[in-house]
Amino acid sequence: MRDLDFNKALVFFAHPDDAEFMAGGSIIKWVAEGKQIVLCVVTNGANGSNDPSMKREALIASREEEQREAAKITGVSDVVFLGYEDCMVEDSHELRRDMIREIRRHKPDVVIGPDPTMYFFADQYINHPDHRKVGEALCAAVSPGAATVPMYRDELFDKGFEPHHLTAAFFGLTNSPNFWVDIEDVLEKKIQSVSVHHTQTPEFGDQFTERMKMIASFNAEGSDYKYAEAYRAMYFRER
Ligand SMILES: [Zn+2]
Numbered sequence: 761m762r763d764l765d766f767n768k769a770l771v772f773f774a775h776p777d778d779a780e781f782m783a784g785g786s787i788i789k790w791v792a793e794g795k796q797i798v799l800c801v802v803t804n805g806a807n808g809s810n811d812p813s814m815k816r817e818a819l820i821a822s823r824e825e826e827q828r829e830a831a832k833i834t835g836v837s838d839v840v841f842l843g844y845e846d847c848m849v850e851d852s853h854e855l856r857r858d859m860i861r862e863i864r865r866h867k868p869d870v871v872i873g874p875d876p877t878m879y880f881f882a883d884q885y886i887n888h889p890d891h892r893k894v895g896e897a898l899c900a901a902v903s904p905g906a907a908t909v910p911m912y913r914d915e916l917f918d919k920g921f922e923p924h925h926l927t928a929a930f931f932g933l934t935n936s937p938n939f940w941v942d943i944e945d946v947l948e949k950k951i952q953s954v955s956v957h958h959t960q961t962p963e964f965g966d967q968f969t970e971r972m973k974m975i976a977s978f979n980a981e982g983s984d985y986k987y988a989e990a991y992r993a994m995y996f997r998e999r
Contacts, residue, residue, distance in 0.1 A: 764870070764927075764928060764939070764993070764995075766795060766868075766869035766870045766927060766928070767795055767796065767869055768795065768796045768797075768798070768866070768867070768868045768869050768870075769790065769795060769796075769797050769798070769868050769869065769870045769871065769872055770798050770799075770800060770862060770863060770866050770868035770870075770871050770872070771783060771787065771797060771798065771799045771800065771836075771871070771872045771873070772800045772802065772859060772862075772871060772872070772873040772874075772894060772898050773799075773800075773801060773802065773873065773874060773891075773894065774801075774802050774803050774849060774874065774888065774890035774891050774893075774894045775801070775802075775803055775805050775808065775823075775846065775888075775890065776801055776805045776808075776823040776824065776826060776827035776830075776957065777805075777808075777823075777826070777827070777830070777954065777957040777960050778801075778874070778891070779799050779801070779830075779834075779836075780830050780834060780950065780953040780954045780957070781954055782874070782932040782933050782989065783872055783932050783989055784830075784834055784949075784950040784953045784954060784989075785941060785943025785946045785947060785949075785950040785976070785987075785988075785989050786872075786941040786943065786989045787834040787835065787836060788833075788834050788835060788943075788946040788949050788950060788953070789941060789942075789943065789946055791834065791835030791836075792835075792946075796837050797834070797835065797836050797837060798836065798837060798838045798839075798840065798866050798868065799827075799831060799836045799838070799839045799840070800839075800840040800842060800859070800862050801827060801839065801840070801841050801842065802842045802844050802849060802855070802890070802894050803842075803843075803844045803845065803846040803847075803849060803890060804820045804823070804824075804841070804843050804844070804845065804846055805819065805820060805823035805824075805846050805959075806819060806820050806845065806846045807846040807847045808823060808846060808959060808960060809959055814959075819959060822958075822959050823957070823959055824841060826956055826957045826958060826959060826960075827839055827841075827957075829956045830953045830954070830956050830957060833949065833952055833953040833956065834949075834950075834953045838866075840862060842855075842858050842862075846890070847888075847889070847890060848890075849889070849890040849893040849894060849897075850893055851893050851896035851897045851900065852897070855893075855894075855897040856897050856900045856901050856905055857911075857912045857915060857916065859897055859898055859901035859905070860901045860905040860906050860911060860912060860916060860921075861912075861915075861916055861921055863901060863902075863905075863906040863924055863926070864906060864916060864921035864922060864923065864924045865921065867924050868926065869926065869927045869928070870926060870927055870928045870929060870930060871898065871901075871902060871926060871929050871930070872929070872930045872931075872932060872991070873894055873895055873898040873929070873930075873931060873932070874887075874891040874892065874894055874895040874898075874931060874932060874933045875895055875931035875932065875933055875934035875935070875936070875992050876892050876893075876894075876895030876896040876898075876899055876931070877892075877895075877934075877935075877936075878891070878892065878895070878933055878934055878935055879892070880935075881933070881935070882978060887933065891933060895931060898929075899929075902926060902929050906923065906924050906925070906926060907923045907924060907925050907926075908923060909923055925996070925997070926996055927995070927996060927997060928993060928994060928995045928996060929993070929994045929996075930991040930992070930993050930994075931991060931992040931993075931994075932989060932990070932991050934990060934991060934992040936992050937979075937982060937990035937991055937992055938991075938992060938993055939990070939991045939992070939993035940979070940980065940982070940983035940985055940988040940989070940990050940991070941988060941989045941991075942983075942985040942987070942988055943976060943985075943987050943988055943989055944985065944986050944987045947972070947973065947976055947987050950972070950976075951968075951969055951972050954972065955968070973987065976988060976989070
């Protein structure tokens with residue numbers, strides 16, 4: 761496992777609440793170290809309720825508000841909403857272009873997103889297809905997208921979005937981790953950041969806290985930590 765020094769990260773996830781679930785502890789720690797974290801939420805979260813009385817526009821607005829509240833807790837400096845339809849994400853050229861544009865706009869050292877190869881988690885969870893598709897599009901946006909001049913030249917380069925080189929990419933929600941962040945001392949704050957997504961965690965309570973601890977403990981397997989967030993990390997430039 762390698763230490764990673766960086767100043768700025770751009771975090772891509774599919775749904776409002778994904779970033780806190782999958783990387784909230786890491787974000788809290790990185791912000792405390794003085795790093796700047798920008799969050800890019802790909803979908804509008806419009807399918808994130810089983811309540812038949814919930815109105816679509818109200819849910820979208822609530823989830824955006826919840827995401828902004830969570831970002832205040834984790835210390836994210838800016839939240840970008842791309843507004844793709846929840847549950848319908850594809851690895852499209854449109855999404856790749858939007859991601860490349862945000863990478864070129866915010867110029868992070870590292871990007872963070874979901875592992876696109878992740879289908880099954882711990883014999884208990886089939887990964888949401890939006891998570892995989894965001895991961896796939898992000899891979900393309902990272903390489904060859906962000907640093908390649910001709911990629912979407914007239915839509916990006918010719919409009920001033922200059923190519924940008926990344927130092928590393930971290931893919932969370934992964935079955936093949938090679939990098940862990942110790943989140944034991946910030947686990948409580950991470951759980952708090954997840955809990956403000958009220959539309960997603962109405963049953964928030966002791967059971968939820970225990971479940972979050974269980975996941976953090978599971979993610980620590982393979983590391984020396986008790987509670988962790990785990991990533992498949994790719995390092996660029998150093999070969
Ligand atoms: Zn999600």
